[in-house]
Amino acid sequence: MDGGVAIGGRIGPNAITRMAEALDAALPAAEVDALFAAAGLAAYRRSPPERMVDEREVAALHRTLRARLPPARLEAVTREAGLRTGDYLLAHRIPRPVQALLRLLPAPLAARLLVSAIRRHAWTFAGSGAFAAWPGYPLRLAIAGCPLCRGMSAERPACGTYAATFERLFRRLVHRRARVTETACEAMGSAACVFELRWRRTD
Template sequence: MAAAFDNSHPPQRQAGLMGANMVVPLHAVIEKEIGGVDRDLVFHASGITDLPGEAEFVPEGKVAHLHQLVWEKWPEQAPRMMDMAGRVAAEVFVAHYIPPKARLMLQNMPWSISAWLVGKSARHNAWTFAGSGMFAIQSTSRLALFHNPLALNINADGPCCQYYAAMFEHMFQRLSHRDFTCKEVCCSATGSDHCAFDISL
């Protein structure tokens, strides 16, 4: 997938914060797939010089810059690395924001009900992964991100939010039904006014 990176930084919505789970999983995955030296160079270039703790938050501009640099430096490996890191991020989200009793309850509900509740929980905590972007549940099978900070400065010929797609997919698999899949069907990086993700069995 070809992607061009716009370094002009056009005016954006007021900057927000994102959770460490948008950064820390990439740190581990890049070390495994590429190596620690190159990983550290990219992290420093993004402005993230110290790895945040699990409960800490990172300015979304730095998170977005990190994700863009990963796509720019390793275009062939980026989809796989983003997918891997997104699944780890889902595990972190579940561990931090879904109490054990709630997880057990969700896993034993009819999937149609638990899926709705998982989406509702994601919306309630969306600022941790969407920053200043707006997360919406458009229907029982579609999630959307408007003003997605991770896609605003990217021009691509196809959807490139593998991190989010993997995170949503794994979250629904863990809490609702193991056969759920998530596919990004439109992306701000391709000119759409939002990023949309279809959730299906």
């Protein structure tokens, strides 16, 4: 296993802004305003964050959504937020030459290089949590102290936003059939939130 511990308790603004976009696409603006107000984040509806945000704010938003949205709507919205985050990273954070190179490489090598880049930037999405990766197949990614489900109790995995972000990146840069499944979640009592990546047709 290799990994690194993210320091600090702040997360990139995508955790708020992309979720707001996903909610706006699914719900009337007044309902989204009410959700942000319930999470104590009404100010972000007036002025979306442009810098790192307190991870406790992100956790509060996810707790509020879990408490107030029907399960199917919650799953759809959190996945959409993750996909939008992946699209933003592809458009603004991963250089085009790097993307082109990864697409030319065999999937196992491209996956290893992409994981290395994710590890270097894990502090931007894991906050004070610890990111780790297990090479091999299926590839496994984990976040211990996950800020998205902190303080939650759930019967199903609660970190669909991360799963969708990882899936978008790996599908665009590693293999078009890549899929990511959250196989363990701290909200369900696990020691860490674990995501498995597969891309073989026979899986």
